[in-house]
Amino acid sequence: MTEPNINYAPDSISEQFTQIQDLAERLLPVYAQPDVEQNSDYIQLVELLHDLHPADMAAVLESLPLQERVLVWKLAQPEDDGEVLLEVSDSVRETLIETMGKEELIAAVEDLPAAEVAELAPDLPQNVVSEVLESRDEEERQQIQSTMSYAEDTVGSIMDYELVSIRADVTCEVVLRYLRRFDILPDHTDKIFVVDEDDILQGVLPIRKLLVCDPDDLVADVMSSDVVKFRPEDNAEEAAQAFEKYDLITAPVIDETQKLIGRLTVDEMLDVIREESEADMLNMAGLQEEEDLFAPVIDSVKNRWVWLAVNLCTALVASRVIGLFEGSIEKIVALAALMPIVAGIGGNSGNQTITMIVRALATGQLNGTQPLQLFKKEIGVAIANGVLWGSAMGIITFIIYKEIGLSLVMIAAMTLNLVLAAALGVLIPLTMEKLGKDPALGSSVLITAVTDSGGFFIFLGLASLFLL
Amino acid sequence: MTEPNINYAPDSISEQFTQIQDLAERLLPVYAQPDVEQNSDYIQLVELLHDLHPADMAAVLESLPLQERVLVWKLAQPEDDGEVLLEVSDSVRETLIETMGKEELIAAVEDLPAAEVAELAPDLPQNVVSEVLESRDEEERQQIQSTMSYAEDTVGSIMDYELVSIRADVTCEVVLRYLRRFDILPDHTDKIFVVDEDDILQGVLPIRKLLVCDPDDLVADVMSSDVVKFRPEDNAEEAAQAFEKYDLITAPVIDETQKLIGRLTVDEMLDVIREESEADMLNMAGLQEEEDLFAPVIDSVKNRWVWLAVNLCTALVASRVIGLFEGSIEKIVALAALMPIVAGIGGNSGNQTITMIVRALATGQLNGTQPLQLFKKEIGVAIANGVLWGSAMGIITFIIYKEIGLSLVMIAAMTLNLVLAAALGVLIPLTMEKLGKDPALGSSVLITAVTDSGGFFIFLGLASLFLL
Numbered sequence: 050m051t052e053p054n055i056n057y058a059p060d061s062i063s064e065q066f067t068q069i070q071d072l073a074e075r076l077l078p079v080y081a082q083p084d085v086e087q088n089s090d091y092i093q094l095v096e097l098l099h100d101l102h103p104a105d106m107a108a109v110l111e112s113l114p115l116q117e118r119v120l121v122w123k124l125a126q127p128e129d130d131g132e133v134l135l136e137v138s139d140s141v142r143e144t145l146i147e148t149m150g151k152e153e154l155i156a157a158v159e160d161l162p163a164a165e166v167a168e169l170a171p172d173l174p175q176n177v178v179s180e181v182l183e184s185r186d187e188e189e190r191q192q193i194q195s196t197m198s199y200a201e202d203t204v205g206s207i208m209d210y211e212l213v214s215i216r217a218d219v220t221c222e223v224v225l226r227y228l229r230r231f232d233i234l235p236d237h238t239d240k241i242f243v244v245d246e247d248d249i250l251q252g253v254l255p256i257r258k259l260l261v262c263d264p265d266d267l268v269a270d271v272m273s274s275d276v277v278k279f280r281p282e283d284n285a286e287e288a289a290q291a292f293e294k295y296d297l298i299t300a301p302v303i304d305e306t307q308k309l310i311g312r313l314t315v316d317e318m319l320d321v322i323r324e325e326s327e328a329d330m331l332n333m334a335g336l337q338e339e340e341d342l343f344a345p346v347i348d349s350v351k352n353r354w355v356w357l358a359v360n361l362c363t364a365l366v367a368s369r370v371i372g373l374f375e376g377s378i379e380k381i382v383a384l385a386a387l388m389p390i391v392a393g394i395g396g397n398s399g400n401q402t403i404t405m406i407v408r409a410l411a412t413g414q415l416n417g418t419q420p421l422q423l424f425k426k427e428i429g430v431a432i433a434n435g436v437l438w439g440s441a442m443g444i445i446t447f448i449i450y451k452e453i454g455l456s457l458v459m460i461a462a463m464t465l466n467l468v469l470a471a472a473l474g475v476l477i478p479l480t481m482e483k484l485g486k487d488p489a490l491g492s493s494v495l496i497t498a499v500t501d502s503g504g505f506f507i508f509l510g511l512a513s514l515f516l517l
Numbered sequence: 518m519t520e521p522n523i524n525y526a527p528d529s530i531s532e533q534f535t536q537i538q539d540l541a542e543r544l545l546p547v548y549a550q551p552d553v554e555q556n557s558d559y560i561q562l563v564e565l566l567h568d569l570h571p572a573d574m575a576a577v578l579e580s581l582p583l584q585e586r587v588l589v590w591k592l593a594q595p596e597d598d599g600e601v602l603l604e605v606s607d608s609v610r611e612t613l614i615e616t617m618g619k620e621e622l623i624a625a626v627e628d629l630p631a632a633e634v635a636e637l638a639p640d641l642p643q644n645v646v647s648e649v650l651e652s653r654d655e656e657e658r659q660q661i662q663s664t665m666s667y668a669e670d671t672v673g674s675i676m677d678y679e680l681v682s683i684r685a686d687v688t689c690e691v692v693l694r695y696l697r698r699f700d701i702l703p704d705h706t707d708k709i710f711v712v713d714e715d716d717i718l719q720g721v722l723p724i725r726k727l728l729v730c731d732p733d734d735l736v737a738d739v740m741s742s743d744v745v746k747f748r749p750e751d752n753a754e755e756a757a758q759a760f761e762k763y764d765l766i767t768a769p770v771i772d773e774t775q776k777l778i779g780r781l782t783v784d785e786m787l788d789v790i791r792e793e794s795e796a797d798m799l800n801m802a803g804l805q806e807e808e809d810l811f812a813p814v815i816d817s818v819k820n821r822w823v824w825l826a827v828n829l830c831t832a833l834v835a836s837r838v839i840g841l842f843e844g845s846i847e848k849i850v851a852l853a854a855l856m857p858i859v860a861g862i863g864g865n866s867g868n869q870t871i872t873m874i875v876r877a878l879a880t881g882q883l884n885g886t887q888p889l890q891l892f893k894k895e896i897g898v899a900i901a902n903g904v905l906w907g908s909a910m911g912i913i914t915f916i917i918y919k920e921i922g923l924s925l926v927m928i929a930a931m932t933l934n935l936v937l938a939a940a941l942g943v944l945i946p947l948t949m950e951k952l953g954k955d956p957a958l959g960s961s962v963l964i965t966a967v968t969d970s971g972g973f974f975i976f977l978g979l980a981s982l983f984l985l
Contacts, residue, residue, distance in 0.1 A: 063881065070887070104762040112882045114890050225728070234725035237766065239707060256724055257702035260693070293791065294572040296784040298705065298766060315783055316764040322787065323761065326794030327876065333801065334872035335865055342877050343890065346897040350905070353869050353898070357862065361906060364861040365913065371854040372917075378846070378853050385846050385853035386839040389860075389969070393832040394825065397803055401821050404802035408795065409810050413531065414580045419538070422582050422811065429814040430821070437818070438829060445833065449840075501857070 062105060069097055069109055073117040080120055095124050103129050107136030110145065114343045119148050130157035134172075135165055140341035140348075142172055151177055155184075163189045164209035164311075167196035204288050205281030207321070208302045208311035211235035214242040215268060217251050222264035224254070237314040239298040243272050250301055250309045252276060278303050279313060288313060289321040290413070329489045335360070356494070363498035367392070370502045374509035377517060383450050384512050387459060390442060391508040395466035395500030398434060402427050402474030403492045410482055411489070424475050431471035435464025454516050462508035469507070470500045530573060537565055537577055541585040548588055563592050571597050575604030578613065582811045587616050598625035602640075603633055608809035608816075610640055619645055623652075631657045632677035632779075635664035672756050673749030675789070676770045676779035679703035682710040683736060685719050690732035692722070705782040707766035711740050718769055718777045720744060746771050747781060756781060757789040758881070797875075797957045803828070824962070831966035835860070838970045842977035845985060851918050852980050855927060858910060859976040863934035863968030866902060870895050870942030871960045878950050879957070892943050899939035903932025922984050930976035937975070938968045 072094040076085075085091050098121065101109065106125060110118050110133070122145055125133065130149075134142055134157060146154065154177045158166055163185070170178050170193065182190050192210050199205030213234060215224050224241065228234065240253040252272035262271050278301045279288050291297070292315055302311040331339060335356030340349060371378075371388070378384050406423070409415035415423075439460035447456040477495055478488035540562040544553075553559050566589065569577065574593060578586050578601070590613055593601065598617075602610055602625060614622065622645045626634055631653070638646050638661065650658050660678045667673030681702060683692050692709065696702065708721040720742035730739045746769045747756050759765070760783055770779040799807060803824030808817060839846070839856070846852050874891070877883035883891075907928035915924040945963050946956035 066881075102763065108762075108881060111880075112877075112887070114887060228728045229730075231729045233729055236725075236764065237707075238725050239705075239766070256728070257704075257706050260696045260724070261699050261701055262697075293784075293787050294576075295570065296704065298707070298783070315766070315787075316761075319761050319783075319787065319790065322790055323794075326791075326798070330794070330797060330801070330872060330876070333798070334868045336869050336872060339876075340873055342873070342882060342887075343894065346894060346901055349894070349898045350901050353866070353902070354905075356869070357865060357902060357906060360861060360865040361858070361910065364858040365910075367861075368854045368858050371857070372851075375850045375854065379850045382843045382847045383840075385856075386836045386843065388853075389839070389857065389973075390829070390832040390836050392857075393828060393835075393969075397825055397828040398821070400802045401804050401824070404798060404804060405808050405810070408798070408807075409580075412579075413534075413576060414810060419580070419582060419810075426811065426814060426817070430817045433814055433818050434821070434825060437822075438825060442829065442833075501861075505857075 065097060065101075065105075066109055066112060069094065069121065070113060070117070072097070073113060073121050077116055077120060091124075094121075098124055099126060103132035104136050106133045107141075110137055111141050111342070115144060118144065118343075122148060127153070127156060128160075131159070131161045131165070131169070134158075134169055135161075138339050138341070139172070140339060140344060144341065146172055151180075155180055159184075162209065162211060163192035164196055164207075164211075167193045167206075170197055199281055202285050203281060204279045204283040204285055204302055204313060205311075207285055207317045208279075208281065208313055209317075210311050212242055212309065212312055213238060214244045214248070214309060215254070216245070217243050217267070217269040217272065219268055220264065221259055221262045221266050221268065221271060224259060224268060225264070237299050237316065242301050242309055242312070243268055244309050248308045250276075250278065250303050250307055253301065276301065280304070281310070285321050286325055289318040289325070292318040293322070332490050333493050335494070359494055363494070363501065366498065367501040367505055370505045371509065374505075374513060377509055377513045381455070381512065381516060383452075383455060384509060387446065387455075388505055388508050391459070391462045391466050392501045392504035394438060394463060395470040395504045396497045398431065398467050399470030399474045399496040399500050400493055402430075402471055403478055403496050406475060406478045407488050407492060410478060415479075420475065420479055424472070427471040427475050428468060431467040432464065435460075435467040439463035439467075455512075458508070458511045458515060462504070462511050465507050466500060466504040469503050470496065473499050533565060533569075533573075534577055534580060537562065537589065538581060538585070540565070541581060541589050545584055545588060559592075562589075566592055567594060571600035572604050574601045575609075578605055579609050579810070583612065586612065586811075590616060595621070595624060596628075599627070599629045599633070599637070602626075602637055603629075606807050606809070607640070608807060608812060612809065614640055619648075623648055627652070630677065630679060631660035632664055632675075632679075635661045635674075638665055667749055670753050671749060672747045672751040672753055672770055672781060673779075675753055675785045676747075676749065676781055677785075678779050680710055680777065680780055681706060682712045682716070682777060683722070684713070685711050685735070685737040685740065687736055688732065689727055689730045689734050689736065689739065692727060692736060693732070705767050705784065710769050710777055710780070711736055712777050716777050717775045718744075718746065718771050721769065744769065748772070749778065753789050754793055757786040757793070760786040761790070800958050801961050803962070827962055831962070831969065834966065835969040835973055838973045839977065842973075842981060845977055845981045849923070849980065849984060851920075851923060852977060855914065855923075856973055856976050859927070859930045859934050860969045860972035862906060862931060863938040863972045864965045866899065866935050867938030867942045867964040867968050868961055870898075870939055871946055871964055874943060874946045875956045875960060878946060883947075888943065888947055892940070895939040895943050896936060899935040900932065903928075903935040907931040923980075926976065926979045926983060930972070930979050933975050934968060934972040937971050938964065941967050 072090050076090050076094060079085060079088060098106065106129065110122060113121060134145060137145065154173060158169055158181055166181060182193060185193065196206060215227065238256065240255045243251045243254055245251055252274035253276045254268055254272045258271055277291055277295055277297060281302055298315050300313045301309055302313060304310050327339065335353065337352050337355060340352050406415065442463060443456040443460040446459045447453060473496055478492050481488040481492065540558050544558050544562060547553060547556060566574065574597065578590060581589060602613060605613065622641060626637055626649055634649060650661060653661065664674060683695065706724065708723045711719045711722055713719055720740035721744045722736055722740045726739055745759055745763055745765060749770055766783050768781045769777055770781060772778050795807065803821065805820050805823060808820050874883065910931060911924040911928040914927045915921060941964055946960050949956040949960065
């Protein structure tokens, strides 16, 4: 995508958004009328939409309720449709594609490069995809199909094919003359790939070196021959981390024979980082995927049911643990009021430990060689917190119930549950990592389940032992 | 930082890490001996460290326990020290700077450009900072002081001063000749800034246009005159969103007179996005800031105490709510076992709603004009979930306790608590945003507090009304 010809000003953009939302709302009831094109709201809305960058158009569409969204989408300029479809979230993209006919969809993706067609293809109707494939030449068709064949989280699925490559045995002067034959260089071109006659990658020539080198220098003498390069099977998140670490703008993608087949660009990596962190956040909150704000109720229920069900199951287990001690609660009813405190602090503290460890695993700081030291440290923190907060709650318990035994049980139970939370807060994510599972995903639910049931068991168990 | 001359291979890097950790651990007990430099572990370790890119060195240091970390840091090449200090996390940076003398610190930051000196300065001893400032020329001194004067989350604090600028009335040929006088262009240079004699920004000349244009073309005819530009007071996160939206590599920073004063680069924006999402994740889990994995216990306790204290207070409130109904629990002890289920599902569901809304606010999809529609939708989802899961739990309750009244109270309480969670899940983040507070920060704690106390109150209240 080209850079927008706009003065970036967040305030004026948000003002425009509000205006578009208002206009769309007012226009909705009269949109079916034949003379709508003379309507002043209509004229104003079309004008506002006309000036929007595709990325801003995407944001407007995501912020609109369904009916208004469809209305605005119909008024958008068709030549930008493909770009906008690429920018919106998956759930919103579906709602937009549903409103488009076959010809409209074909027109929308017509001008997109191979990699972006491949990105949209899974969401398009089959007959549209086949027709689009037929309209491309053999090379592009292969690129589209090859991109689609890679799994979503691999480098292959996000690379593009807009390569500028040269030979090592020419001079910088020749390279500059060669580049001048382009209408414009591909987006993000910060280096030119140096290949031999079989397209085997020899090195890269950074533009910032090309611009300062002597015209008579050979590319071979100026290029960097050791470069950060990727394979299409590589994990996209790891590639994004390498981009971050080594401050890359673009990087070559090669096959097993070192042949240059594509490139990665930093803008795709930004998306990977954003999506990764959003996925973690959504998973931690128990949402399966990003949700269209204005999705129908039934879609939202579907997106959220799994974690609610898991939560109900763990709550049921905790409830049965309490059930074991109904006799004790009948005798000392204060136990019922105090037990959620023990469970709560364990869950809170366990989640603190787990978050720190999940983060360290994600950034590669922790690779399983130092668990003992971590373990000791977390147990130490748990005991310190147990003595600190346990004593505080012990005093409060005594003030309310005037029972020194109950206070002591409270202190002991809180400390033990904090130690349990610390131990499992270290073990659960490390075990998940060893088993090849995503430690971010289930860890928080698991630790809360353990500290709830464990907290109730420890507290009610100690009370039954010592107070009855 | 320049691009590393390495073959990127995550597996071999993680192997190197393990090797370095092992060597450091073995070397620790013998390090004080005089002939340590003949030790084969020593020689091997120094060699391994010598080949590391500063970013990888930073990652190694973060992954090591304190004593080993200090050992490795002493063996690192001093010329890279400044780069490494910039790459490590704040908490690890402190532990490294503590081990360095004044001269060492001055040597480490000597070669860094102004913007990076400013980034390190707050962590350096005052006498080091003054000496470094004295060693720079007037312009750089002003740049360092000006960068330090901006708040941490502003564009001003992360911009750099490595500008390449030209006049609009010269030809592309002249520009190319001018660029050739540089040894190398600044990192990330994807565009040249076009200014007038007073440094007022006129436009930008993208390198990818410069390389294809006719040598006799005037810059004024080739440049883009409307560009995405920022002010030093702008919010860094909003700037990062603009970089993402418009696929930028660099962007000019101007003052109120449109004078060019600095530039933003995409690598800093990657850091902003990463830090922002990490901060959200840490905050959601109740950690105040990123923690050094191997921090002393006391530091960890300090980092975590605030949220544990908040959690204890809300748990205490919930406990007092239960206390109100001790009479009812004494009569029907099953209530004690069932009440955590009602509270739990409310918290879970409320957090789902809040996460979705916090995300929509963060990405600008939601700007406060559509709350009613959202509200209706979330209440709808809550009622659907209440009927679905309430009935499931009603049946389970009946199977366990054989009490139809208890089952009906369970269904009603779960549905009501889900509706409460949905209403506050919409209201809390929108209100926080209106009040200018960060909706990510306290929302999760607040909603859980409400659904816990509310859930206990609704369930025990209904039971007291209808079952006693």
